[in-house]
Amino acid sequence: MTTMYAALLRGINVGGGRKVPMAELRTLLTGLGHGDVGTYLQSGQAVFSSAHGDEGSLAAEIARAVEEHFGFGVDVIVRDHAYLKAIAEACPYPAADLEPRQLHVTYYSAPVSPERFTEIDRAAYLPEEFSLGDRALYLYAPNGLGRSKLAEHLSKPRINKGIVATTRNWNTVVKLVELTGA
Numbered sequence: 001m002t003t004m005y006a007a008l009l010r011g012i013n014v015g016g017g018r019k020v021p022m023a024e025l026r027t028l029l030t031g032l033g034h035g036d037v038g039t040y041l042q043s044g045q046a047v048f049s050s051a052h053g054d055e056g057s058l059a060a061e062i063a064r065a066v067e068e069h070f071g072f073g074v075d076v077i078v079r080d081h082a083y084l085k086a087i088a089e090a091c092p093y094p095a096a097d098l099e100p101r102q103l104h105v106t107y108y109s110a111p112v113s114p115e116r117f118t119e120i121d122r123a124a125y126l127p128e129e130f131s132l133g134d135r136a137l138y139l140y141a142p143n144g145l146g147r148s149k150l151a152e153h154l155s156k157p158r159i160n161k162g163i164v165a166t167t168r169n170w171n172t173v174v175k176l177v178e179l180t181g182a
Contacts, residue, residue, distance in 0.1 A: 002035065002049040003080050004180040007062050008107055009044035010075040010166040017071055017147060020044070028065050040175055044074075045168070047179045048154075075164040077107050079181035083134070088177050092131045093140045100170040101144045106137040106154065109164035116159060125150040137165075145169070 007029070012020045022039040025046055029037045034048035052058055059078040067073045069114060087097075087105060095103055122129070128150040131138045141148035145167070155165070168176070 002051045004036065004047060004049050005046065005055070005058060005078050005080050006084060006166065006176045006180050007046045007059070007078045008079070008166050009062075009066070010048070010077070010164060012044045012074055016076065018035065018070075020066065020070055020074070022046075023065075024069070029062070029071055031062060032065055037133065038179060039145070040172065040179060043172075044166075044171060045176060047176070052094050063155070066084070075109075075166065077109050077164055077166055079107065081177070084173075084177045084180055087133055087136050088173055090133055091138055092133075093129075095137060095170055098170070100174075102140060102142050103170040104139040104141065104145055104167050105133075105170070106134045106139065106165050106167040108137070110162075111135055112137070117154075120150075120153060139167070 002065055009020065022045045029046055034050050036049040037046065038048075039046045040064045040130060045093055050058060055078045059076040062078065063074060063076040066076070091103070093103055106145045112132060112135070128148055130150065135156065139148070139151055139154065141151055146153050150166050151167070153159070
């Protein structure tokens with residue numbers, strides 16, 4: 001049985017560095033034996049089917065292949081359709097009432113505990129807010145991610161020590177559910 005997955009590549013095709021053309025990424029994933037390969041936007045989302053079934057091994061395989069092919073390392077998180085759908089459905093914020101630029105999900109490579117975020121004075125960042133989910137963090141940033149002081153704080157290395165974190169806006173969250181639901 002095959003499962004549809006999304007691969008989230010962190011920090012590619014931004015700021016002129018670490019270029020990964022999506023056509024080459026699709027070819028690379030197909031060459032690894034994956035089916036139903038597609039990409040979304042230029043910012044590091046790919047979808048594929050695999051009978052493999054182990055998200056961690058798939059992420060490591062893709063990261064190795066990207067490094068061998070493009071000559072630089074990239075962090076990769078792989079999640080299946082059921083997980084992506086559950087994350088979208090569990091959103092604690094009224095996604096339907098918000099502009100997609102106001103709502104983001106940070107996907108983590110491993111579970112995160114609330115203790116990781118105890119240093120953050122949540123009241124100091126209002127009206128911005130965040131909530132934890134299953135290996136994910138939901139961020140409500142009414143003025144968008146680029147102006148968010150809370151997002152800046154949440155991306156600090158001491159907060160994300162020992163894990164991979166990559167953030168996607170709500171449009172991408174919804175689109176990945178759709179693309180992996182085939």
